[in-house]
Amino acid sequence: MxxxxxxxxxxxxxxxxxxxxxxxxxxxxxxxxxxxxxxxxxxxxxxxxxxxxxxxxxxxxxxxxxxxxxxxxxxxxxxxxxxxxxxxxxxxxxxxxxxxxxxxxxxxxxxxxxxxxxxxxxxxxxxxxxxxxxxxxxxxxxxxxxxxxxxxxxxxxxxxxxxxxxxxxxxxxxxxxxxxxxxxxxxxxxxxxxTSLTAGAGALAVSSLQRSLRGAVLLVALLVDILGCSSAFVDARLLAAFGHPHAALAGERLNQLLKGLVPSGTRGLQEPYSIRCAPQLIGAAASFVEHCAGVMCDDINAISDNPLFFPEQDVVAHGGNFFGQPAAFSGDALAVTAVQLGNLAERQLDLLIDPHRNGGLPPMLAPEPGRQHAVQGVQLAATALIASMRRAAIPASTQSLPTNLHNQDVIPFGTQAALNALDLATKLRLLHGSLAVALRQAACVGTRQPTAPLCTELLSKISAEIPPIDGDRPLDADVRRAAALLDDMADTYLTDGQGL
Structure with missing residues (x-):
């Protein structure tokens, strides 16, 4: 109730x-x-x-x-x-x-x-x-x-x-x-x-991206452990020197997940940016989402009507509280944030399936390349998803068009911004689901299993829902199932009330 x-x-x-x-x-x-x-x-x-x-x-x-x-x-x-x-x-x-x-x-x-x-x-x-x-x-x-x-x-x-x-x-x-x-x-x-639809859609977008931020951290940790990377890139001293608290928090979360990690010792001195700079990227995204969460909390509790009545003062106040500019700016910020998180996930997927960069795992993570194609179709769909997201990242809040006999001569387009942000948050979930399917397959076809206890637990949960691809089969439902599972895990892990 x-x-x-x-x-x-x-x-x-x-x-x-x-x-x-x-x-x-x-x-x-x-x-x-x-x-x-x-x-x-x-x-x-x-x-x-x-x-x-x-x-x-x-x-x-x-x-x-x-x-x-x-x-x-x-x-x-x-x-x-x-x-x-x-x-x-x-x-x-x-x-x-x-x-x-x-x-x-x-x-x-x-x-x-x-x-x-x-x-x-x-x-x-x-x-x-x-x-x-x-x-x-x-x-x-x-x-x-x-x-x-x-x-x-x-x-x-x-x-x-x-x-x-x-x-x-x-x-x-x-x-x-x-x-x-x-x-x-x-x-x-x-x-x-x-502006109730604008506020409602924007608030749902914030909630989705808050879960996806935690999901992104879970996926980075699992990627690092499956590939056998070093955790040097999340050194607390390094990230504290960066001076951005959310990046330091992202690094702290990754350190928690990677506790007990045993690196393979075969990786290079420095990982690609999609791993090495993940705390900085995720931290910046978390900062934006936190700001937008505050704006949307204000919006869902606002009185966005005209006029307003104040009986205790015998006042009928005419004005413009229905002008959805705060939500418009926030919707656009959420959209940009979703796209960059999507860029990160898509590049991590590409790294994972490339035998020249994934530590010798088979191309497309196929047990028998050529006879099987494993996550090849998943990557194609992921490329389409991120392309669609990038195309939709044009800000709505700058597209003002006069209308209504110039009564509405400045327009925020907050509804379009909020709905677009929610759309992109949904697509980001599918990109994360795609990466989760690939990580599960990488553990299946590779010789390395996670060494950090929490990463072992994460992989076990994913493996219980997503079967290995030991013969090509449709994977669309697997991606959606993995996305839903990440939502659940995001609400289970890393939720101590300290953000991210």
């Missing part, structure tokens, strides 16, 4: 929990706060106060009056925004966005009704996930178009997923025993006028 009180702050892991149904309890103080704000908003309308989106048109049409009733105004707000295109977003991303929106509305500054907040909470208590097209949001005036699809699905319109099946939203609600939500007052705009 997830309880929302006046002191609740969402954590990154709370969003990951939304992959499954989670019961949400909203305490009485929060309910009272929501109702007070709602009453103040309605009272402001009754007194003839101008409130954007409630008494006016939307966006550049703000100088024109809105519809006659607030219920009609709600329908107008949603109907004109149902214009998204592209494939549906993953249900886990949509549900993460729903939790962020729920938490924002629970702050009692948006004028939403308690019925809307409860509707979101009840939906998250099931596996209900609105069908939301990927393309449409600029992350500039909130995630208007995608969140409109969420709001319409809660009403019973459009489509939604339950049990892995895409149904009409009305059918999905009925199957789950949920009642359609009725919107009135400022409910529709309160649901759509925030």
């Amino acid at each position: 997830l309880q929302i009180s006046t002191s609740t702050k969402l954590r990154l892991r709370d969003l990951e929990r939304m992959r499954e149904p989670v019961r949400i309890r909203i305490d009485g103080t929060v309910r009272h706060r929501i109702e007070v704000c709602r009453d103040f908003m309605l009272g402001s309308l009754d007194r003839g106060r101008s409130v954007y989106g409630a008494t006016t048109g939307f966006g550049p049409l703000v100088s024109f009056r809105g519809r006659e009733t607030t219920a009609e105004q709600c329908e107008n707000a949603l109907n004109h925004l149902i214009a998204g295109q592209g494939v549906d977003l993953e249900s886990s991303v949509v549900r993460a966005a729903m939790l962020v929106r729920l938490h924002s509305l629970c702050q009692g500054r948006s004028g939403a009704s308690l019925a809307v907040v409860e509707g979101l909470a009840h939906a998250l208590g099931t596996d209900f996930a609105p069908a939301v097209p990927r393309l449409g949001s600029l992350g500039a005036s909130g995630d208007l178009i995608p969140l409109a699809y969420v709001a319409r699905a809660l009403q019973g319109h459009g489509h939604a997923y339950t049990g892995g099946e895409r149904l009409t939203a009305g059918e999905a609600l009925a199957e789950l025993g949920l009642k359609p939500v009725e919107l009135d007052g400022r409910d529709a705009l309160a649901l759509v006028n925030g």
